[in-house]
Amino acid sequence: MSRSGLIEQERFTCAIGALQTVVAIPRAVPILHSGPGCGEMIAGFFERSTGYAGGCTSPCTNFTEKEVVFGGINRLRDIIKNTYKVLDTDLQVVLTGCTAGIVGDDVDSLVSEFAEEGKPIVSVETAGFKATNFEAHSLVVNAIIDQYVSRFEDENKPKSQKNTVNLIASIPYQDPFWKGNLAEYKRLLAGIGLKANVLFGPQSGGVKEWQSIPTALFNILVSPWYGKPIADHLKSKYGQEYTWFHHIPIGANQTEAFLNQVVEFAIEQGADIDKAAAQEFIRHESNAYYEEIDNLATFLLEFRYGLPNHAHILHDAGYVVALSKFLLHEVGIVPKEQFITDATPEKFHEAIRADLKSTSDKKEIPLCFEPDAGKAQEILRGIHHNGRGLIIGSGWDKELANEKGYDFLSAAIPSPYRLVMTTNYAGFTGGLRVIEDIYQMVLSTYE
Amino acid sequence: MKAVGAAIFHHDPIYDSGREENDQLAQRVADYGNVFNYNVCNKQEFELVNALNRIRPDVLLARHGGMTLWGAKLGIPSLLIGDEHYSMGYEGLVNYGERLLEVIENDEFVKNLEKHAINPYTKWWLEQPPYYFLKGGAGR
Known part of the structure; x- marks a missing residue:
């Protein structure tokens, strides 16, 4: 995996992107101690991402030269005080951008001033250069656990x-x-x-x-x-x-x-756990699922005008492995070269390769960890397989699919080609939905 | 490849143009050998399923839509020959061979389906010979 200084076609963002983790908590607000661009960039990358108090609603200290030279702590103190006056929220999480990180404002001390007054406020360092938003997600959650959840331990006894x-x-x-x-x-x-x-x-x-x-x-x-x-x-x-x-x-x-x-x-x-009841539930869900596959089998085996017979996926590790297993065994589409674009830390590579390998004991599924998706596309551009192919990726990959004459399914961010609101891909119903989505794309190419 | 069975929809009672030279079945047997388990049935799925269940070939070649389903449900790689001219000529033969290889090698879908397939046929029926209901058929 390359850790070069430059990547193309971002499919994830910097550490402050974890402000979206806060936005996803009902009635929580991220407060940014950062330059004016960070919030804009994050809201733009994720789309439909404003939630309760995200997007333009989130307060930000709009770090400029003045704050770099004289420090931004007082500005932040004002912003936090006024957030309590202007916004009705249950939890406030202060996140720092690159500039605050470099300048060395002691945000933790400031935030603890408010925490000591009993305010539900948490402080996390999320300077962009520190990590990707994949990693910062854990930082933010752990900070909320340590600085907020821990205050309620008396009424919430562990493992009770x-x-x-x-x-x-x-x-x-x-x-x-x-x-x-x-x-x-x-x-x-x-x-x-x-x-x-x-x-x-x-x-x-x-x-x-x-x-x-x-x-x-x-x-x-x-x-x-x-x-x-x-x-x-x-x-x-x-x-x-x-x-x-x-x-x-x-x-x-x-x-x-x-x-x-x-x-x-x-x-x-x-x-x-009532084990018998649990297994009955699983059996019931599984039967409902296979009833659909039973009805679908003839279409998959016999559709005259050609269905995709192989697939390339460009996504995070969770989806690449999941879809490879699913497509091979439950849809009959053979997974070929796969690309994990989530900047997976090196120490997890081996286990993920092993997981993917366990998909089949007679088929090799080549795997490339490549956060520079431009590079990944170059590699894919040079690969050729017989038959009709399918690319599952983000909006960045649609043109490549067109170039190769392949079908394309948008399943990763960023993508201007698809609107996802409450659809799930996980679970039994998720699998059925993946099938519907793939063949919707395929059938729409027929006149 | 060896044919271990066949389910044919119809067998014409007279030869084309009345000529014995047009006995294509005899020609086939003379050129390539006998075909065991040669069933003629007018697209009766219950007979087809019964036969397939007994014979369990390595691959099922279908020449009519709707027939691959039961091969798949029994875990048998199944191929619909949509275009009957696909295998014409030397190149056609090679294409056909590659298609067959593809179907046989990529059997994960049918193997998985076999484990979960819905089977409406009774245990009793699957134990009978496929021609049970035909005139002169044995029975239990």
């Missing part, structure tokens, strides 16, 4: 709720299907007898839910790598063990594996 779990999964806004995915995980987990704190989006309970984080008996991490620091932190802070499912469960095979893994773990941890 036997059937409650915290779910660490889709990163809000970075995963275009985050809202639908979180809602679907919540529904599926309820089906097997667990109450999941999804923490973000309309299916979550806002700050009250965050306060109850310690009460979960155990946690569930659904991710190839991002979010792991949250699970680890909760384990060391509250003694909550966690079960780790290494990619997004898309389709029946993976969703069944996921739910069975959670059922076993829950029982091991001492949750109150």
